[in-house]
Amino acid sequence: MGKSERTDILVAGTGPAGLMAALAFADAGFAVHLVGPAVRTDDARTTALMAPSLRFLTEIGIAQHLIAEGAPLRTMQIVDATRRLVRSRPVRFSANEIGEEAFGYNIPNTVLHRELEAAVKDRSAISWTQGFVERWHISQDGIAAETDRQVRIEAQLAVAADGRNSSAREATGITVFRRSLPQAALVLNFSHEADHQFVSTEFHTETGPFTQVPLPGRRSSLVWVLSPQTAEAHAALPDERLSRLIEEQMQSMLGRVTVEGPCQVYPLTSALPATFARNRIALVGEAAHVFPPIGAQGLNLGIRDIKDLVTVCSARREDPGADRALADYSRRRRPDILARSGAVNALNASLLSDFLPAQLARSIGLEALSALAPLRGFFMREGLQPGSGFAHALSRGREQVRR
Numbered sequence: 001m002g003k004s005e006r007t008d009i010l011v012a013g014t015g016p017a018g019l020m021a022a023l024a025f026a027d028a029g030f031a032v033h034l035v036g037p038a039v040r041t042d043d044a045r046t047t048a049l050m051a052p053s054l055r056f057l058t059e060i061g062i063a064q065h066l067i068a069e070g071a072p073l074r075t076m077q078i079v080d081a082t083r084r085l086v087r088s089r090p091v092r093f094s095a096n097e098i099g100e101e102a103f104g105y106n107i108p109n110t111v112l113h114r115e116l117e118a119a120v121k122d123r124s125a126i127s128w129t130q131g132f133v134e135r136w137h138i139s140q141d142g143i144a145a146e147t148d149r150q151v152r153i154e155a156q157l158a159v160a161a162d163g164r165n166s167s168a169r170e171a172t173g174i175t176v177f178r179r180s181l182p183q184a185a186l187v188l189n190f191s192h193e194a195d196h197q198f199v200s201t202e203f204h205t206e207t208g209p210f211t212q213v214p215l216p217g218r219r220s221s222l223v224w225v226l227s228p229q230t231a232e233a234h235a236a237l238p239d240e241r242l243s244r245l246i247e248e249q250m251q252s253m254l255g256r257v258t259v260e261g262p263c264q265v266y267p268l269t270s271a272l273p274a275t276f277a278r279n280r281i282a283l284v285g286e287a288a289h290v291f292p293p294i295g296a297q298g299l300n301l302g303i304r305d306i307k308d309l310v311t312v313c314s315a316r317r318e319d320p321g322a323d324r325a326l327a328d329y330s331r332r333r334r335p336d337i338l339a340r341s342g343a344v345n346a347l348n349a350s351l352l353s354d355f356l357p358a359q360l361a362r363s364i365g366l367e368a369l370s371a372l373a374p375l376r377g378f379f380m381r382e383g384l385q386p387g388s389g390f391a392h393a394l395s396r397g398r399e400q401v402r403r
């Protein structure tokens with residue numbers, strides 16, 4: 001083995017979760033060593049980041065750059081475009097119903113990655129070894145990683161931000177419950193004739209959601225969940241033909257559509273580990289939860305993982321990787337991760353299912369949301385920040401009792 005380094009926190013993975021974890025730990029006063037390849041510059045996706053996530057990104061100093069190149073999400077609507085027996089009315093959620101100007105911002109991933117990388121390079125407390133961790137060595141009082149470039153890094157805690165096939169998670173021996181899904185997401189950006197007025201629309205179809213999300217100007221991003229074969233076939237179509245298909249699917253809601261730039265296909269899976277930390281390794285981002293892209297939950301949940309982990313470790317600075325710290329982290333994350341994964345997987349399954357009771361349950365849920373403003377308010381608040389829907393309902397209840 002060539003070089004050897006010592007640090008407080010080792011972060012494996014240079015996707016958005018790894019870069020954010022490195023920044024948050026450095027800002028909390030820890031020495032951080034990041035291991036991962038060069039940051040991706042070819043990701044055609046955009047990420048809808050909700051208001052609490054933007055507050056976190058403000059704390060690590062990059063939100064203003066992201067907002068300048070993103071678009072606000074003022075209204076989100078769900079349209080039942082299934083041809084099933086039971087269908088529901090469209091449901092519209094407006095940020096101003098809960099006193100907010102916007103739920104969040106839709107940011108191109110190229111911009112997000114660029115700004116995170118620049119911020120990481122700017123922090124003297126972060127060292128970055130480019131490459132991959134090849135081997136993990138776990139002991140009672142520390143953890144060491146060996147990289148493919150013959151560097152050994154020793155730390156008190158390793159943050160596994162190495163994605164859905166996390167090798168760090170495998171090294172801990174944590175069991176993972178996986179489900180392969182008969183779906184893939186076709187991802188692209190497009191321009192359109194009509195103004196989107198900062199409305200995002202999720203059309204529910206029998207293969208999964210078709211989601212348009214605003215970008216600056218008369219442009220939007222698209223995540224279209226299809227069978228893997230159809231997604232690949234659509235991606236291979238000439239732009240003109242694909243543009244017409246998208247326009248038809250949106251019922252010409254935004255007028256004429258023109259596909260712009262690259263079109264990519266992401267296979268979908270669902271994975272949930274039995275626990276979120278063990279043996280000096282804490283899981284964050286897709287190493288801790290993978291589910292279909294419905295309702296813009298994935299990275300927003302990953303940011304809450306990072307916030308909780310930094311809070312727990314800051315309270316146990318003498319040894320942030322000790323068993324008690326990891327048990328505390330896992331306990332804190334469990335309800336949020338289980339609730340989000342469960343809700344997204346159940347909604348996705350109800351779209352794919354021909355089973356009438358599943359369709360009925362989805363339809364009744366959407367009808368109730370469409371008809372009942374307080375219920376909509378509750379779900380909007382919970383969607384932004386777990387617990388805030390309950391907190392608001394409780395304070396309203398107390399107010400009424402007082403009156």
Ligand SMILES: Cc1cc2nc3c(=O)[nH]c(=O)nc-3n(C[C@H](O)[C@H](O)[C@H](O)COP(=O)(O)OP(=O)(O)OC[C@H]3O[C@@H](n4cnc5c(N)ncnc54)[C@H](O)[C@@H]3O)c2cc1C
Nearest residue numbers: 013014015016017047048132133162163285286298299300
């Ligand atoms: C189509 C689509 C749309 C989405 N839209 C949204 C949205 O609007 N809002 C939202 O919140 N979420 C969204 N998500 C989810 C979001 O994209 C993910 O949550 C996020 O990308 C996960 O980031 P990550 O850093 O955990 O994983 P990744 O981005 O997969 O990064 C993992 C990193 O680890 C590295 N790595 C792997 N192995 C090793 C190793 N051995 N050593 C070192 N490094 C390693 C990889 O090279 C990579 O850099 C969407 C997902 C999809 C598929």
